[in-house]
Amino acid sequence: MVRNTSTKSTEAEKKPSITYWAKEKVLCPVCNKEFQKEVMHQGGGRMIAGPLTDELHRIFEPSKKFGRIYPLLYEVGCCPKCNTAFYWKDFTNIKDNGSLTRLFEDSDNRKKIVENVFPYYNLRKERTLYDGAAMYYLALLSYEKVDIAYAPTFKRGQISLRLAWLCRDLNIACPKHNFDYMTQVFYRKALFFYQQTLINEMGRVESIETISNFGPDVDKNYGYDGVKYLGGLLEYKYGQKEDRELRLKKLDEAKRTIARIFGLGKSSKEKPGPLLEQARSLYDKLTKELAASNILDLDDDE
Numbered sequence: 528m529v530r531n532t533s534t535k536s537t538e539a540e541k542k543p544s545i546t547y548w549a550k551e552k553v554l555c556p557v558c559n560k561e562f563q564k565e566v567m568h569q570g571g572g573r574m575i576a577g578p579l580t581d582e583l584h585r586i587f588e589p590s591k592k593f594g595r596i597y598p599l600l601y602e603v604g605c606c607p608k609c610n611t612a613f614y615w616k617d618f619t620n621i622k623d624n625g626s627l628t629r630l631f632e633d634s635d636n637r638k639k640i641v642e643n644v645f646p647y648y649n650l651r652k653e654r655t656l657y658d659g660a661a662m663y664y665l666a667l668l669s670y671e672k673v674d675i676a677y678a679p680t681f682k683r684g685q686i687s688l689r690l691a692w693l694c695r696d697l698n699i700a701c702p703k704h705n706f707d708y709m710t711q712v713f714y715r716k717a718l719f720f721y722q723q724t725l726i727n728e729m730g731r732v733e734s735i736e737t738i739s740n741f742g743p744d745v746d747k748n749y750g751y752d753g754v755k756y757l758g759g760l761l762e763y764k765y766g767q768k769e770d771r772e773l774r775l776k777k778l779d780e781a782k783r784t785i786a787r788i789f790g791l792g793k794s795s796k797e798k799p800g801p802l803l804e805q806a807r808s809l810y811d812k813l814t815k816e817l818a819a820s821n822i823l824d825l826d827d828d829e
Contacts, residue, residue: 543592545573546601546653553618555606557630562608564615565654567601574598576746581760581805583753584692585746597696598745599689600659603666607650609634610641612666614682620737621677629672637668644709656700660693667716675733681741681754684720687713688743688757711765718761725758749802755784756806763813775820782813 545568552561567573573593577586589595605612611630613621621627641648641664648661667686670679691713698706727733740748743757759781768774788806 558609560608687717
């Protein structure tokens, strides 16, 4: 008797699942259409934590079973009907009629803008790195139309930073497709929005009290101090360098902010250790560049 081994071989060759479709569908508040929510499985060796970068980005190592996984991809959702993309909770939290109307009217425009960078993205199948990056870009444009009551400035900063990370990964996987250029574009956007978040908060223009997790990545919440740290780090790494006097002024401001984080950290056990380590490293780099500039100024005077 010949046994049918085709079923077994097919099962053996089947790729282990990374995500699943939630039973309960999501209702889009903009177009009132339901769509499926893709959720990442937990455990099973899917997430192997690697190093933490100075941008507080956790690198996850690939596994033999699942390959490389990008947990960031599943933090946002996007309605395939109207191209509205949010962090998942905001599909139920955002109820402001003005925001929803603006989002509905801008639907086609969002799609066209994103297709210029990510043509042929797909919102109806299991997302790839490419599709996930497109969803984040749609989210960046969606929050542009949202009322300040929902802290869109901070969310656009966090999304821009994550987009920079995703585009960098895309450039590694698929070089020579301008993803390296888009990486720099989104880093500069992140710089603007993180600093604007601090300005808005201090000026009581836009509250961030509704934010429960400041990230910036999915593995740890570094709180408001993390926002201040990233404002300084992004200025140091991606800020403009054409106007030397302005750069030095901004770096000095960043150094003062980082110094205040140190002061709080020494007296508080609640401060995340990795943040203090990264902040100290940034403080040393800022001090070195400012000191080098002072030496140059003295040389110029002589």
